[in-house]
Each structure stands twice: as structure tokens, then as C-alpha cells.
Amino acid sequence: xxxxxxxxxxxxPALKSCTAYDNDPIQFDIPQQITxxxxxxxxxxxxxxxxxxxxxxxxxxxxxxxxxxTAVLQKVEIAGPGFINFFFKPEFLGESIxxxxxxGSFFGKSEKHKGERANVEFVSANPTGPLTVGHGRxxxxxxxxxxxxxxxxxxVDREYYFNNAGRQMRVLGDSTRLRYLQLLGQTVxxxxxxxxxxxxxEIAQTLVDEFGSTLTExxxxxxxxxxxxxxxxxxxxxxxxxxxxxxxxxxxxNSLYEEGKIKGxxxxxxxxxxxxxxxxAVWLKLSELGxxxxxxxxxxxxxxTYRLPxxxxxxxxxxxxxxxIVDIFGSDHKDAYPDVIAALKSLGYPVDKIQxxxxxxxxxxxxxxxxxxxxxxxxxxxLDELVDEVGTDVTRYFFNMRSISSHxxxxxxxxxxxxxxxxxxxxxxxxxxxxxxxxVTQEAGLQAESEDLHLLVSPEEQAxxxxxxxxxxxxxxxxxxxxxxxxxxxLQELAEAFHKFYTFCRxxxxxxxxxxxxxxxxxxxxxxIRNGLSLLGVSxxxxx
RNA sequence: GCCCCCGUAGCUCAGUGGAUAGAGCAUCGGCCUCCGAAGCCGUGUGCGCAGGUUCGACUCCUGCCGGGGGCACCA
Numbered sequence: 001x002x003x004x005x006x007x008x009x010x011x012x013p014a015l016k017s018c019t020a021y022d023n024d025p026i027q028f029d030i031p032q033q034i035t036x037x038x039x040x041x042x043x044x045x046x047x048x049x050x051x052x053x054x055x056x057x058x059x060x061x062x063x064x065x066x067x068x069x070t071a072v073l074q075k076v077e078i079a080g081p082g083f084i085n086f087f088f089k090p091e092f093l094g095e096s097i098x099x100x101x102x103x104g105s106f107f108g109k110s111e112k113h114k115g116e117r118a119n120v121e122f123v124s125a126n127p128t129g130p131l132t133v134g135h136g137r138x139x140x141x142x143x144x145x146x147x148x149x150x151x152x153x154x155x156v157d158r159e160y161y162f163n164n165a166g167r168q169m170r171v172l173g174d175s176t177r178l179r180y181l182q183l184l185g186q187t188v189x190x191x192x193x194x195x196x197x198x199x200x201x202e203i204a205q206t207l208v209d210e211f212g213s214t215l216t217e218x219x220x221x222x223x224x225x226x227x228x229x230x231x232x233x234x235x236x237x238x239x240x241x242x243x244x245x246x247x248x249x250x251x252x253x254n255s256l257y258e259e260g261k262i263k264g265x266x267x268x269x270x271x272x273x274x275x276x277x278x279x280x281a282v283w284l285k286l287s288e289l290g291x292x293x294x295x296x297x298x299x300x301x302x303x304x305t306y307r308l309p310x311x312x313x314x315x316x317x318x319x320x321x322x323x324x325i326v327d328i329f330g331s332d333h334k335d336a337y338p339d340v341i342a343a344l345k346s347l348g349y350p351v352d353k354i355q356x357x358x359x360x361x362x363x364x365x366x367x368x369x370x371x372x373x374x375x376x377x378x379x380x381x382x383l384d385e386l387v388d389e390v391g392t393d394v395t396r397y398f399f400n401m402r403s404i405s406s407h408x409x410x411x412x413x414x415x416x417x418x419x420x421x422x423x424x425x426x427x428x429x430x431x432x433x434x435x436x437x438x439x440v441t442q443e444a445g446l447q448a449e450s451e452d453l454h455l456l457v458s459p460e461e462q463a464x465x466x467x468x469x470x471x472x473x474x475x476x477x478x479x480x481x482x483x484x485x486x487x488x489x490x491l492q493e494l495a496e497a498f499h500k501f502y503t504f505c506r507x508x509x510x511x512x513x514x515x516x517x518x519x520x521x522x523x524x525x526x527x528x529i530r531n532g533l534s535l536l537g538v539s540x541x542x543x544x
Numbered sequence: 545g546c547c548c549c550c551g552u553a554g555c556u557c558a559g560u561g562g563a564u565a566g567a568g569c570a571u572c573g574g575c576c577u578c579c580g581a582a583g584c585c586g587u588g589u590g591c592g593c594a595g596g597u598u599c600g601a602c603u604c605c606u607g608c609c610g611g612g613g614g615c616a617c618c619a
Contacts (some may be wrong), residue, residue, distance in 0.1 A: 298616040306619045
């Protein structure tokens with residue numbers, strides 16, 4: 001049980017005894033000043049209005065009603081306008097480290113959402129070219145959100161939605177065909193609007209190697225498209241695997257047509273009076289569902305627009321029984337989802353189970369200039385190239401350390417040149433340092449013992465202990481708010497607390513009982529760093 | 545014109561309506577006969593502007609200014 005839970009359970013009976021408390025959330029802050037206690041709550045300030053009394057008086061009656069255990073809490077005081085500040089007993093905090101050592105790799109996880117199933121859809125790039133640095137943010141963030149959800153008990157399916165039909169893919173096939181013909185020595189014009197990337201020629205070369213010149217009459221949508229799709233998809237999966245990302249499901253949009261989902265949906269909209277025909281196209285009456293404009297769902301050519309399969313796709317997510325449906329999009333997709341959600345709502349689905357997470361774009365800076373990226377124009381930096389330059393750990397850490405609502409600058413030159421100064425090394429160094437301490441102290445015949453953890457009362461020890469005990473709260477908050485950067489921020493603070501502990505609290509040369517307790521604390525810290533980095537998909541090396 | 549995101553230290557960014565707004569990098573200055581100096585300690589007159597909401601606003605609301613993205617019978 002985290003310290004916050006302890007305080008919550010302590011204060012609720014007191015609140016009920018002296019206010020009209022009806023399960024409002026109770027906030028426990030960690031004050032910036034240590035003189036304001038380990039935790040602080042503003043509950044008296046919030047409830048004073050309802051109770052028609054002044055906050056300090058209410059705080060006093062709450063404190064008077066607390067069933068205090070003096071072995072756990074040293075002091076509870078009222079401060080300022082009516083804050084209630086809690087001071088834990090240092091010896092109790094020291095002994096709490098035992099739970100971390102016992103839980104090991106489970107520490108930080110919980111079973112709050114056990115029995116619930118979640119679908120996290122991310123990447124979902126169509127197989128028209130290699131993943132770019134821009135896809136990196138989506139990929140890494142999505143995978144980490146999935147890991148966080150698993151850590152709080154969800155059964156998570158990672159899913160990749162793709163479309164291997166339509167105009168984009170026809171152009172891809174024809175681009176490959178033209179490169180093939182060029183490789184055979186024919187002079188053909190290669191349109192500017194076609195895929196310009198060098199990978200197209202590589203695919204064409206494999207066709208030359210395998211089939212020679214026998215494909216000159218082959219249609220673009222035959223072998224050319226198939227081969228391009230296969231090679232590109234293999235490439236995408238290989239890139240993702242380098243980042244430790246593996247999807248359980250690859251959902252092909254085409255299966256929605258094959259299984260009649262599209263047709264059924266169209267008929268449903270028609271019979272419900274939610275669609276109509278105009279100018280030879282079928283429109284969805286989104287204006288009646290609370291959105292601004294009606295939208296075309298079937299073009300006058302008879303081809304559906306992306307909205308129709310997107311709706312059908314989300315219907316399958318509900319049909320597959322997920323309790324939580326997470327969609328991770330770049331900001332260019334933000335105009336699409338309100339239409340999809342409105343349509344799903346009209347179909348009677350509980351759309352509050354859907355969480356749409358939109359990340360802002362990554363701005364790539366190369367040679368001091370902003371690079372505008374386009375797969376078609378091939379002026380991108382691939383995700384593979386980024387991993388080549390800075391490695392998996394730095395890539396994953398970097399994309400996770402910023403809030404997704406912020407635009408992100410990615411200075412490639414800086415990332416390459418100063419990778420030694422990347423914050424991820426600060427954490428890994430702390431971990432490697434602890435591993436080294438364990439090696440050296442073992443050689444000196446010292447073992448970690450949990451008998452005397454109450455001896456850990458110095459400021460540096462207490463600061464580190466409090467950080468460590470906070471980890472389960474951070475994991476839960478990060479998971480439920482879908483914010484991976486809370487983990488990276490926390491780990492920075494944890495590593496800082498450790499490095500200070502290391503500097504001021506020596507183990508070797510200290511009285512044996514205290515030395516054993518300190519070694520236990522170092523071990524607990526190692527456990528949390530490792531667990532935290534593991535959530536992020538970053539390695540925790542024993543040596544660097 | 546409409547919609548979304550952003551504006552916090554020289555730079556990159558944190559900051560669930562709480563008490564004296566933080567970190568990393570950069571600058572300058574200290575600390576290794578002692579468990580890893582990839583570390584520690586010190587060093588800074590910063591919340592775009594103007595109103596409003598309230599006990600309290602970087603945080604919520606309105607307007608303005610500035611930057612990014614999106615507004616197709618493309619996906």
C-alpha cells in the first residue's frame with residue numbers, strides 16, 4: 001500500500017465524522033518545502049464552503065478525529081489557510097523499503113484493472129515506405145502506453161491497422177513498375193507525384209534478379225504492388241523490432257469488405273435514416289449527430305472514403321469486447337476522429353471507452369535547418385537511421401520524455417554529437433553504479449540485511465526512500481492519464497536522490513548494521529530504476 | 545475565415561487550482577590517497593499581453609499577439 005493510500009484510508013473516517021463528505025476525491029500533494037511535511041492535503045479548504053465554516057477550524061476538527069498510529073505518523077499539523085500536513089516517522093519509512101525488496105520486479109505494478117481488456121492501436125502506417133523519425137514518436141509512445149496499461153493490470157493487445165488497397169498502393173505498384181522498366185534499360189518518364197525514394201529501385205532490383213525481363217507486361221497492381229508491399233512491410237516490422245516493438249494484431253482494412261462489415265454498416269445507416277444520396281455520393285448526416293458538417297462516406301465513383309471503414313473498424317473493436325480502446329494518432333488525423341466517434345455513438349456504442357491520444361509533430365532539425373518530411377518526396381530521415389545513430393535506448397527515452405501535446409524539436413546533430421550527455425545515461429549510470437557497489441561490498445563480505453532499516457534516517461537516506469515509495473503512485477497516474485513523460489521525470493528525480501545518497505552516505509567503512517541497511521536501500525533503488533526503465537523499454541546495464 | 549496544439553531561465557522542456565515556479569544542457573567556480581567524477585556542491589531579478597473567475601491562477605474562462613498543424617468525393 002502506498003503512503004497516499006494509507007493517508008486516504010486514515011482520513012476518510014475522520015471526514016465522515018465531521019463533514020458532509022461524500023467521496024469527493026482527496027488530493028495529497030508532496031509539498032515543495034520539507035518543512036510542510038511529507039504529504040499535504042487541501043481537503044479542509046475545499047470542504048469549508050459546504051460545511052459553512054472556516055478552513056482552519058474544519059482542519060482542526062478533522063485532525064482531532066484522526067485515529068493516529070504514532071508508530072507510523074510522527075506529526076500532523078495545520079498550516080497556512082488550512083492545509084493539513086502529514087509527517088511520517090523516519091523509522092517507519094526506512095522499514096517500508098522491505099516491501100520493495102520483497103516485491104522485486106513487481107514493485108510499482110498493480111492489479112487495479114485486472115480482468116479488463118485494452119486495445120492499443122498505434123503506428124498503423126500504410127506500407128508505402130520505410131518508417132520515418134516522425135513515426136518514431138507514435139511507435140515508441142504507443143508501445144509505452146501499452147506497457148503502462150499492462151503494469152496496472154490490463155490485458156493489452158497491441159494492434160496495427162493498415163490498408164493495402166486504394167490509390168496510394170496503386171501508385172506504389174506503378175512506381176515499382178517504372179523503376180523496374182528503367183533497370184531493364186527502358187526510357188520511361190517517372191512522374192513527380194510518384195514515390196521518389198531509393199527503396200523503390202531496390203524493390204525493383206529484387207524483381208529483376210528473380211524474374212529477369214519477364215514482367216514487362218505485368219500490371220502495376222500485380223507482382224509489383226505485392227512485392228513492394230511485402231518488402232516494405234518486412235522492413236517496417238524489422239525497424240519496430242529493433243525498438244522492441246511487436247504488435248499482436250495486424251488488422252487489414254480489406255477484411256472489413258471481405259466480411260461484409262462495410263456493406264452491413266451502409267445498410268444500417270440507410271435504414272436508420274442517417275445517410276442520404278447527393279451528387280451521386282452517399283453522405284452521413286453528421287450535422288444531426290452534433291458535428292459541423294455532413295461528410296461523404298461513399299464517393300460518386302462507388303469507392304468508400306476512409307471514414308466508412310474507420311467506423312466499421314471501431315465497431316469490430318467493440319465487438320471484440322475491449323473495455324478500453326486507445327487510438328494513437330498524429331495531429332494530422334485529428335479532424336477525422338470526431339466524425340468516427342459521432343457515428344459510433346449513433347450506433348449505440350459506449351464511446352467513452354475510446355481514448356484518442358493525439359501527439360503533435362516532431363520537427364526534425366538537420367544541419368541547423370528544419371526538414372519538411374514527406375514519404376512520397378523521399379526527403380525524410382528514417383527511423384532506422386535514427387536508431388543507427390543514437391541507439392534504441394536513447395530513441396525510446398527521448399520520445400517518451402516529452403508530453404505528447406507539445407511539439408517536439410529533434411535536433412539530429414545534437415542527438416548524435418552529444419549522446420553522452422543524454423539524460424538516459426544519467427539513469428543508466430546510477431544503475432551501473434549500484435551494481436558496482438554490490439560487487440565491491442560483496443567482495444568485502446558485506447550482505448544486504450533488512451533487520452535494521454530503521455537506521456536509515458539521514459536526510460539523504462530519507463529523501464531517497466520517499467522517492468522510491470512513490471513509484472507505484474507514479475505508475476498508476478502515468479497509466480491512467482496516458483502520460484509516459486511522468487515516468488521519465490520521476491526516474492530523473494530518483495537517480496538524483498540516489499547520487500546524493502551515494503555522495504553523502506558511504507557503505508564501506510560504516511558501522512556494520514548501518515552499512516547493511518544502506519546496501520538494502522541501494523538494492524531497493526536499483527529495483528525501481530530497473531522497473532521504471534523496463535516500462536519505458538530502456539535497458540538497465542550492469543556496467544557502462 | 546474555422547478547428548486543434550504550443551508560448552515558463554540563453555537553449556530543450558517539467559509543473560493533477562495550492563504555500564518561496566523546477567530539471568537537463570550551456571556559463572562560471574569548487575570537490576577524486578576513500579564503494580564508478582557518465583557523479584556531487586555552488587552560481588540565474590523567467591510564467592507572451594490584457595481582463596475575469598476565487599480564500600488562492602503558470603494552471604480555469606474571454607480577448608489579443610506570436611509559432612506549429614489541420615480544414616477534399618486523399619488516408
